[in-house]
Amino acid sequence: MFVCVYCSSSQKIDRKYIDLAREVGAGLALRGHGLVSGGAIVSCMGEVARAVRDGGGHTVGVIPQALVDIEIADTDSDELIVTADMRERKGIMDARSDAFLVLPGGIGTMEELFEIWTSRVLGMHERPLVVLDPWGLYGPLRDLVDGMYEQGFTRPNVFDAISWATTVEEALDLLEQPTHLLSPSVGELGEG
Numbered sequence: 001m002f003v004c005v006y007c008s009s010s011q012k013i014d015r016k017y018i019d020l021a022r023e024v025g026a027g028l029a030l031r032g033h034g035l036v037s038g039g040a041i042v043s044c045m046g047e048v049a050r051a052v053r054d055g056g057g058h059t060v061g062v063i064p065q066a067l068v069d070i071e072i073a074d075t076d077s078d079e080l081i082v083t084a085d086m087r088e089r090k091g092i093m094d095a096r097s098d099a100f101l102v103l104p105g106g107i108g109t110m111e112e113l114f115e116i117w118t119s120r121v122l123g124m125h126e127r128p129l130v131v132l133d134p135w136g137l138y139g140p141l142r143d144l145v146d147g148m149y150e151q152g153f154t155r156p157n158v159f160d161a162i163s164w165a166t167t168v169e170e171a172l173d174l175l176e177q178p179t180h181l182l183s184p185s186v187g188e189l190g191e192g
């Protein structure tokens with residue numbers, strides 16, 4: 001499989017997040033998976049790609065020209081695809097990936113998570129989506145979506161479209177499990 005990993009580009013985060021990215025990259029390579037990433041050398045993004053390559057795995061980096069221009073492109077990537085903008089980048093990352101893994105991150109990671117999550121809920125793809133969150137960064141997000149569901153803003157299948165893990169092994173196991181297409185039926189939103 002090619003696994004798309006969405007993760008932090010921040011250089012201000014605790015070292016434990018960088019170490020987590022390395023563990024994920026090593027685990028992907030060990031299981032014979034390739035990586036699709038945002039193609040930057042910084043922070044968790046760079047660390048996961050280096051770890052995959054160190055383990056003998058193949059990496060595909062997809063990066064907008066504007067970020068190449070500020071010299072943060074992962075030029076060691078086995079494939080480095082330079083895009084015109086962020087939208088084209090996300091489209092190519094999506095098209096090249098068999099599964100999606102989200103690590104702790106900021107608003108860029110959130111944007112990527114929500115796009116893949118929403119399209120899975122709508123039955124537009126059936127690829128696994130796993131969030132690895134060992135330290136509970138996303139706890140408030142999960143509470144928010146629970147509240148949205150309780151008030152009828154989301155379909156029940158919002159919870160079927162995503163899996164949560166607290167260890168790397170658990171996350172990788174979940175990524176490898178078969179999934180099925182979810183029904184996009186509007187009826188699931190209920191009456192009224």
Ligand SMILES: C/C(=C\CNc1ncnc2c1ncn2[C@@H]1O[C@H](COP(=O)(O)O)[C@@H](O)[C@H]1O)CO
Nearest residue numbers: 006007008009010038040042105106107108109
């Ligand atoms: C100059 C630095 C970082 C430049 N910023 C980014 N570089 C590469 N990719 C990015 C950047 N910002 C967002 N992305 C994409 O979103 C995800 C990370 O965003 P987050 O806000 O850090 O969670 C990542 O998956 C990228 O695809 C150095 O400071």
